[in-house]
Amino acid sequence: MISEHTVKAFDEDITRLRGLITEMGGLAETALEGALDALIRGDEDLAERIVADDRKLDTLESEVDRLAVKIIALRAPMADDLREVIAALKIAGVVERIGDYSKNIAKRVGHIEGRTRFEPLTLLPAMGEVAAEMVHDVLTAYAARDPALALEVIASDKKVDAFYNSVFRNLVSHMVENPATISSAAQLLFVARNIERIGDHATNVAEMVYFAATGDYPLDDDS
Amino acid sequence: MSDPAMTETRQPTRTKAFEKRLKARYAQERRFKVFGLFAILISIAILFVLLGNMTINGIGGFQRAELQVPIDFAQSGLAGDQRSLSQPGAIQTLEMQGLPQIVQFAAEQHIGEAGAQQLSEQAWRDVAASITADPSLINRQETFWLPSSGDLAMGMDGEGSPEMQALASQLESAGVLEKRFDWGFLTRSDATDPQQVGVWGALKGSILTMIITLALAFPVGVLAALYLEEYAPRNRWTDIIEVSINNLAAVPSIIFGLLGLAVFLWIFPNLRSAPLIGGMTLALMTMPVIVISGRNAIKAVPPSIRDGALAIGASPVQVVFHHVLPLALPGILTGTIIGMARALGETAPLLLIGMRAFVATPPDGFTSPATVLPVQIFLWSDEIDRGFIERTSAAIIVLLLFLLVMNALAIYLRNKFEKSW
Amino acid sequence: MTVIHEMDDTADPKMRARDVSVFYGDKKAIDDVSIDIPTKYVTAFIGPSGCGKSTFLRTLNRMNDTIPSARVEGDIELDGENIYSSGMDVVQLRARVGMVFQKPNPFPKSIYDNIAYGPKIHGIAGSKNELDEVVERSLQRAGLWNEVKDRLGESGTALSGGQQQRLCIARAIAVDPEVILMDEPASALDPIATAKIEELIDELAGRYAIVIVTHSMQQAARVSQRTAFFHLGKMVEYGPTDQIFTNPLEERTKDYITGRYG
Numbered sequence: 001m002i003s004e005h006t007v008k009a010f011d012e013d014i015t016r017l018r019g020l021i022t023e024m025g026g027l028a029e030t031a032l033e034g035a036l037d038a039l040i041r042g043d044e045d046l047a048e049r050i051v052a053d054d055r056k057l058d059t060l061e062s063e064v065d066r067l068a069v070k071i072i073a074l075r076a077p078m079a080d081d082l083r084e085v086i087a088a089l090k091i092a093g094v095v096e097r098i099g100d101y102s103k104n105i106a107k108r109v110g111h112i113e114g115r116t117r118f119e120p121l122t123l124l125p126a127m128g129e130v131a132a133e134m135v136h137d138v139l140t141a142y143a144a145r146d147p148a149l150a151l152e153v154i155a156s157d158k159k160v161d162a163f164y165n166s167v168f169r170n171l172v173s174h175m176v177e178n179p180a181t182i183s184s185a186a187q188l189l190f191v192a193r194n195i196e197r198i199g200d201h202a203t204n205v206a207e208m209v210y211f212a213a214t215g216d217y218p219l220d221d222d223s
Numbered sequence: 224m225s226d227p228a229m230t231e232t233r234q235p236t237r238t239k240a241f242e243k244r245l246k247a248r249y250a251q252e253r254r255f256k257v258f259g260l261f262a263i264l265i266s267i268a269i270l271f272v273l274l275g276n277m278t279i280n281g282i283g284g285f286q287r288a289e290l291q292v293p294i295d296f297a298q299s300g301l302a303g304d305q306r307s308l309s310q311p312g313a314i315q316t317l318e319m320q321g322l323p324q325i326v327q328f329a330a331e332q333h334i335g336e337a338g339a340q341q342l343s344e345q346a347w348r349d350v351a352a353s354i355t356a357d358p359s360l361i362n363r364q365e366t367f368w369l370p371s372s373g374d375l376a377m378g379m380d381g382e383g384s385p386e387m388q389a390l391a392s393q394l395e396s397a398g399v400l401e402k403r404f405d406w407g408f409l410t411r412s413d414a415t416d417p418q419q420v421g422v423w424g425a426l427k428g429s430i431l432t433m434i435i436t437l438a439l440a441f442p443v444g445v446l447a448a449l450y451l452e453e454y455a456p457r458n459r460w461t462d463i464i465e466v467s468i469n470n471l472a473a474v475p476s477i478i479f480g481l482l483g484l485a486v487f488l489w490i491f492p493n494l495r496s497a498p499l500i501g502g503m504t505l506a507l508m509t510m511p512v513i514v515i516s517g518r519n520a521i522k523a524v525p526p527s528i529r530d531g532a533l534a535i536g537a538s539p540v541q542v543v544f545h546h547v548l549p550l551a552l553p554g555i556l557t558g559t560i561i562g563m564a565r566a567l568g569e570t571a572p573l574l575l576i577g578m579r580a581f582v583a584t585p586p587d588g589f590t591s592p593a594t595v596l597p598v599q600i601f602l603w604s605d606e607i608d609r610g611f612i613e614r615t616s617a618a619i620i621v622l623l624l625f626l627l628v629m630n631a632l633a634i635y636l637r638n639k640f641e642k643s644w
Numbered sequence: 645m646t647v648i649h650e651m652d653d654t655a656d657p658k659m660r661a662r663d664v665s666v667f668y669g670d671k672k673a674i675d676d677v678s679i680d681i682p683t684k685y686v687t688a689f690i691g692p693s694g695c696g697k698s699t700f701l702r703t704l705n706r707m708n709d710t711i712p713s714a715r716v717e718g719d720i721e722l723d724g725e726n727i728y729s730s731g732m733d734v735v736q737l738r739a740r741v742g743m744v745f746q747k748p749n750p751f752p753k754s755i756y757d758n759i760a761y762g763p764k765i766h767g768i769a770g771s772k773n774e775l776d777e778v779v780e781r782s783l784q785r786a787g788l789w790n791e792v793k794d795r796l797g798e799s800g801t802a803l804s805g806g807q808q809q810r811l812c813i814a815r816a817i818a819v820d821p822e823v824i825l826m827d828e829p830a831s832a833l834d835p836i837a838t839a840k841i842e843e844l845i846d847e848l849a850g851r852y853a854i855v856i857v858t859h860s861m862q863q864a865a866r867v868s869q870r871t872a873f874f875h876l877g878k879m880v881e882y883g884p885t886d887q888i889f890t891n892p893l894e895e896r897t898k899d900y901i902t903g904r905y906g
Contacts, residue, residue, distance in 0.1 A: 005903045076862060078889050078901040215891035456712065527749040531812070533710060535762040536739035536819060545761070550752065 013071050014081065017088050020067065024060045024095045025139035027053070031102035032135060032198065036128040038109045039191065050106040057099040064092035080212070087212035091142065094201050098135065101194040108187045123170060124192060127163035130156065131195045134202040138209065147213040153206040154218060160199030167192045277619055284617025285408055287418050288376035290342055291399040294329040294350065295364035301325065308358035314351045323347040326369070334399045337390055341375040343418055368403055370418045373610045375400070382609060408617065412585050413599065417610030420603070422618050424585040428498060428593030429567060429625070431586060435502020436509055436566050441559055444513030448555070451514070452521040453543050472511035479508045480572030488576060495577040499589045504572050509562040516558020520551040553637040560633030564626055570597040596622045646678070647893045649883025651870070658683035658823060658853040659704060664718035666699055666708065673699045675877040681823070686845060686854045688864035688885065691874035692900065697857045700874070701825050704855065705741040706734050722823070739766050742816035746828040748808035750800030755792050758800045758811060759783065762819040778818055786814035787844050806837025813844065824848065826856040830863065842867050861901055865889050873897045
C-alpha cells in the first residue's frame with residue numbers, strides 16, 4: 001500500500017482528485033446504461049433526463065482541470081504522483097466524451113420507429129453491455145490502481161469491434177431488404193457507432209490507468 | 224488547503240498581575256543600568272585619583288632649583304677655537320683651564336658668596352657642555368641658570384635647616400633663584416645628587432631590554448601558537464603542553480628571576496645586570512602570554528577561510544601564512560603588547576638578576592651594565608635624601624607615558640591590520 | 645543494493661569511485677559506494693540530512709583529510725589515477741578538482757586578489773598581464789565581470805551574497821580545474837541569486853564535470869543530467885535525472901522524492 005505524504009494536505013488533494021474522477025465515472029456509467037435502457041424500451045422521458053444530466057459531467061470535468069493545475073503548481077508532484085495527476089487530467093476528458101456519446105444515444109431514442117421489428121436491436125443491447133462492462137471495469141481498475149485489470153479492458157475492445165462489424169452488416173442487409181426502415185436503421189447505425197467509440201475511449205482510459213500505475217504504456221496491439 | 228484556525232476570544236493582557244510583573248521587570252532593568260554606571264564611575268574616579276596624585280607629586284620633579292650666573296667668557300681668559308672645542312676631551316681641557324673656578328667666581332660676583340657656595344659642584348659641567356655645543360660662546364657672554372645644591376633646593380621648598388630657608392627666600396626675592404623646567408632630567412642618568420639625576424639611563428636600559436624581550440618572545444611565541452593550533456595532533460602530549468603553558472603564564476615573575484639567576488648568569492657570569500640577561504629573563508615570562516593570546520586569535524579565524532584556501536589547492540604552510548596569520552595578527556599584536564607592557568613594569572625578576580646597579584652613564588649596548596625604569600624608581604624611592612621624592616614621582620610619570628606610547632602603537636597597528644572576514 | 649539505471653555514456657568517466665567507505669572514528673558514514681562521475685555533465689547528489697552526500701562529495705577532493713578522525717577506504721580515481729595513492733599530491737589534486745561551499749567564503753582580500761591567488765600559488769600565471777587576463781576571464785565565465793570590473797580593488801566581502809558565491813565560483817575556475825564540486829551552493833541565497841547560480845551551472849557544464857550536492861529536489865531536477873540518491877550512507881539509486889524524477893525504480897527513492905517518509 002502506498003504510504004502517506006508527509007504533508008497531509010497533499011494526500012487530501014490527491015484523494016479529492018481521485019474522488020472527482022470516480023464520481024465522473026459513476027455518472028458516465030449510469031448515463032450509458034440508462035441510454036441503452038431507454039433505447040430498448042423506447043422510454044423518451046428517461047432519454048430526456050439522460051440528456052439533461054450530461055451537464056453535470058461537464059461541470060465535473062472543469063473542476064478536475066482546475067484541481068489538477070493547482071496540484072501541479074503548488075505541490076510540484078514527482079514520479080507516481082505526477083503520473084497520477086496527468087492521468088486524472090486525461091481521464092476526465094475521456095470520460096466526459098463517453099458521457100457525450102451516451103447523451104447522443106439517448107437523443108436518438110425518439111427517432112427510432114417500429115423497434116420491436118428490428119433484429120439488430122437484439123444485438124445492440126449485448127454490445128452495449130460489453131461496452132458498459134468495459135467502462136465499469138476500467139473505473140474499478142482506476143480505483144484500485146490495477147494495471148492487470150486495465151490490460152483486460154484493453155483486450156475487451158476487440159469484442160466490441162467485432163460486435164460493431166456484425167451489427168453493421170446486419171443493419172445494412174436489413175436496410176437493403178426493407179428500404180422503408182432505412183431512417184430508423186441509420187439511427188441504429190449511429191448508436192452502434194457511438195457504442196464502439198465508447199469502447200475505444202474506455203480503452204484510452206485503461207491505457208492511462210496502466211501508465212499511472214507502472215510508468216510505461218501498454219504494448220501496442222494492432223487491433 | 225486548510226483554513227486558518229478560528230482565533231479564540233482574546234484575554235485582556237493588562238491584568239493586575241501582569242502590571243506588577245511589568246513594573247518589576249522595568250525596575251530590574253533600571254537597577255542594572257544604575258549599577259553599571261556606578262561601576263564605571265568608580266573605576267574612572269580611581270583612575271583620576273591615581274593619575275592626579277602622580278601628576279601633582281611628579282610635576283615638581285621635572286623642575287629644579289637653579290641659580291642665575293652670567294658669565295663673560297671674553298674676559299675670562301679661556302682659550303679655544305671651534306676645532307679644539309669639538310673634540311672629545313674638550314671638557315677635560317676646559318677643566319684644566321680652570322672653568323670650574325671661572326664659574327664659581329662669576330657666581331660669587333653675581334649672587335654673593337653664600338649663594339655661590341650653594342652652587343652645585345657639578346654645575347660647571349653644564350657650562351662646559353654648552354661651550355662644546357656652541358664654541359662661539361667663548362667669545363661672548365651668556366647668562367646661565369645652573370643647578371643649586373640639594374640643600375638650597377630643599378630650603379626653597381620650606382624644608383631643611385632654617386639658614387638654608389632664609390638664604391633661599393633671600394635669593395628668590397633677588398630674582399636669582401628659580402624653579403625652572405629641567406629638560407636634563409630626560410637626558411641625564413643616575414646620580415647621588417637629586418638635582419643631578421636623570422631618567423635617560425634607565426629609560427635606555429628599559430628600551431634595550433624590551434628589544435631583547437620582543438626579539439626573543441615574539442617569534443617563539445607566535446610560531447609556537449601556530450604550531451599548536453594548526454599542526455599539532457590532539458593527543459595527551461599536546462594537552463600537557465597546553466596546561467603547562469597556561470600555568471607558566473600564571474607563575475609569579477620573581478620565579479623567572481630565580482631562573483635567570485640560576486641559568487643565564489651561570490652561562491654568562493660576567494653579564495650581570497646587562498639588558499641581554501634581563502631581556503632573556505623577561506622573554507621567558509612574556510612568551511606564554513603571547514602563545515595564549517596568539518592561540519585564541521588563531522582559533523578565532525573561521526574554518527571557512529581555511530577550507531576555502533585548501534580547496535583552491537594551497538598547501539598547509541600557505542594556508543597558515545597567507546590566510547590565517549594575517550587575520551590573526553591583530554589579536555596576536557594585542558596580546559604581544561599586553562605582555563610587553565607587563566614586562567616593562569617588572570621589577571622583582573630584574574632585581575634578582577642584578578639589574579640594580581648604580582649606573583651613572585647610559586648603557587652602550589646590550590651587554591653593558593644597565594638598569595630599567597621600574598628598578599630605578601624602586602631605588603630612588605629608597606633614598607634618604609628628600610630631594611628624591613619628587614624625582615621618583617616624575618620618573619613614574621615617564622614610565623606611564625612610555626606605557627601610553629606603547630599602547631597607542633598597539634592600537635594603531637591593530638587597526639591598521641584589522642580586516643573583516 | 646544500489647540500483648543503477650542503464651545509461652549510454654560512451655565517454656570514459658572523469659572520476660570513478662569503487663567500494664568507497666568513510667569512517668569518522670568508529671562510525672561508518674559512507675557504506676560501499678560505487679559511482680562513475682561523467683565528464684561534461686552535471687551530476688546531482690540528493691538525499692535527506694545526514695545521508696552522507698556531503699561527506700562523499702568531500703572524498704572526491706580529499707577535503708576529509710583535514711578531519712583527523714576521518715578514514716577513507718576504497719578506490720577513487722581521477723582520469724584513471726587513484727587520488728588516495730601516496731604518489732598523488734593533494735595540492736595538485738585540489739587544483740584539478742575545485743570546490744564551492746554552501747556559505748560563500750571569499751578571502752578577506754580584494755576581488756582581484758581573490759581570483760589571482762590560486763593562479764599565483766600554482767604558478768599558472770606570473771606577470772601582471774597574465775594575472776589580469778586570468779582574472780578577467782574567470783569573472784567573465786562566472787558572469788560577474790560586468791558587475792565588478794570597475795571595482796576590482798574592493799574587498800571581496802563587500803559584495804552581496806549571490807555575488808560572493810559567483811566570486812567563489814570564479815575563484816575555483818581561475819585555476820583551470822577539470823571537476824567542480826559544489827556543496828549546496830545556493831542554499832544560502834535568495835531565489836534570484838539562486839537562479840543566476842543555476843544558469844551559471846548550466847553554462848559551465850559544457851566545460852567542466854560538475855558534481856552538486858543539494859537538498860532541493862527541484863534544483864537537482866533543474867540543473868543536473870544525472871542524479872544519485874543517498875540514504876543512510878548508501879547510494880540507493882543512480883540514473884538519468886528525468887528517469888529518477890518521473891519513474892524511479894527504488895521504493896526508497898520514490899518515497900523521498902514524492903515526500904513520503906516518516
